[in-house]
Amino acid sequence: MAAMEQAPHHALVGYLVWAVLFAAIFAWEGVGLLHPTDSVPTLSQAIDAVSRYQVGRWVLFALWLWFGWHAFIRGWHFLLRDPAGE
Numbered sequence: 001m002a003a004m005e006q007a008p009h010h011a012l013v014g015y016l017v018w019a020v021l022f023a024a025i026f027a028w029e030g031v032g033l034l035h036p037t038d039s040v041p042t043l044s045q046a047i048d049a050v051s052r053y054q055v056g057r058w059v060l061f062a063l064w065l066w067f068g069w070h071a072f073i074r075g076w077h078f079l080l081r082d083p084a085g086e
Helices: 002-034 043-050 054-073
Strands: none
Touching (some): 002 043
8 A cells, every 4th residue: 555655756756857857958048048158058059069079979879869768668568568567
């Protein structure tokens, strides 16, 4: 019974963390766009600076694959398989 009560709290914390991360990204982009002469780069300027080098492009590609794996594949069950693994 205690495990069932913890699951909604755990999901709420996860949603809160994602909301804070997206809010931080949007705030960073907003500050960079409102003050283009300051030292705060926009997200595209930061990615351009990293992807200028081949190692940076590989790192960005690896991060993109890692994010896609964790966001879409991990924990996903094939349509014809039993989620319990039987």
